[in-house]
Amino acid sequence: MRPWWQPTATAAALALLCVSCADSPDSSKTAEQAEPFASQYQPLPSTPTLIKNATLLLGNGERIDNGQLLLVDGKINAVGTNVDAPENATVIDASGKWVTPGIIDAHSHLGVYPSPGIESSEDGNEMVNPDTAYAWAEHAIWPQDPQFPLALAGGVTTLHVLPGSANLFGGRSVTIKNVPARSVMEMKFPDAPHGLKMACGENPKRVYGDKGGPMTRMGNVAGYRKSWIEAQRYRNEWKKYQDVLAAADGDELAVIDKKPERDLRLDTLAAVLDGKILIQNHCYRAEEMAIMIEIAKEFDFEISMFHHAVEAYKVADLLAENQICAAMWADWWGFKHEAYDMIFENIPFVDKASVTKTVDGEPVELKGCAVVHSDSALGIQRLNQEAAKAMAAGNRAGLNIDEAHAMRWLTENPAKAIGIDDKVGTLTVGKNADVVIWDRNPFSVYAHADKVFIDGALMYDRFDAAKQPKTDFDLGLTAGGMR
CATH class of the missing domain: 2.30.40.10 (Urease, subunit C, domain 1)
Incomplete structure (x- = not known):
């Protein structure tokens, strides 16, 4: 008989992991109102x-x-x-x-790129269109990925699993608990917001350059703006419908001809505009981060975090001013052109950035938000060591960072960036x-x-x-x- 913690073993194990519909937080809602794929996670005794x-x-x-x-x-x-x-x-x-x-990895692909790394189980990149905001990473997570328990042995209790970076809009990311389970719903962190994975730079134009585009960074930006314009229109159509429905006292049949057609891609983008989904943006170069900030201002949404952010140190003040976190490696660099201009002090320089703004006539200090992330099935097992390397680089630069402060890069800051800092971190x-x-x-x-x-x-x-x-x-x- 297997021990209690193995996910598919005995009836006792199944009882611990199983959640009935009656236990669901959405059980009081109608089927139409209930959130699809809602968390079924239940803490173990x-x-x-x-x-x-x-x-x-x-x-x-x-x-x-x-x-x-x-x-x-x-x-x-x-x-x-x-x-x-x-x-x-x-x-x-x-x-x-x-x-x-518990350590929180804010950038993981465990489950969607599981081990063994064979083509039949590579489910992280839906490379069929530059905008695949309709795809959800959680629909591809394999709970049996043996990399999950290896990450647990490294102190990782929470993971934010994202689609890959082939597309301008790669789809929804999901936050999960690092627990044995039979389904992703049994791992989903209750009430954690989804993220939307976006990608700058080389990857989208490399993947789609010979497939109709985008083939340049100009095309990338045009593609983002085109999709956000569509999302604004879609969102307004649904708001108009809700107003008409309210005027009809909720009688859907009376206004059925005015109901917009649902679109899964635009559902995701509209939820970003409503502040319900957080932008998680793969972006290496400083000037591209600045461009993405301007796009966010144009369409009135916020970027929660830039991922990889090799050149974040160049715009650390801009990130602090806009309260955008940066998820970074301690020393990965040079594996492609946009990853070339890296410095070992990147993480501590972002951490120490500070900008004073005047709000309601009073000065307010806005500080940088640095996060150490993995993007690697190996790196996730040693995130404590990655943070140690960054702390040492900062101290060599005279920044006087101690262990208590550096721990924020692994717990409090990633929790903030993925929207669960009220619960963990x-x-x-x-x-x-x-x-x-x-x-x-x-x-x-x-x-x-x-x-x-x-x-x-x-x-x-x-x-x-x-x-x-x-x-x-x-x-x-x-x-x-x-x-």
């Missing part, structure tokens, strides 16, 4: 847990030495140096260890108990995640094989095809 005698990095720039952290009912219940725990609490003495929020009372216990300073190259909790449930234990999830792919097949 947990017990009150007190972690004591640890160095706590809270994820918001603060550090507590000899700290204590109490997890109760899947939430962070108390943080400090003298915490009272219930009598039935499990007590973990973390002397010499460090504790952080810091060790704050009331937030979800996504927690990692490290065997030492997590910015050490020798650091390992000893234990990983998701919503207070112990999902991974380095010293307990029964708490090391394995997918069906890991387990393989026995002779005759039976497990």
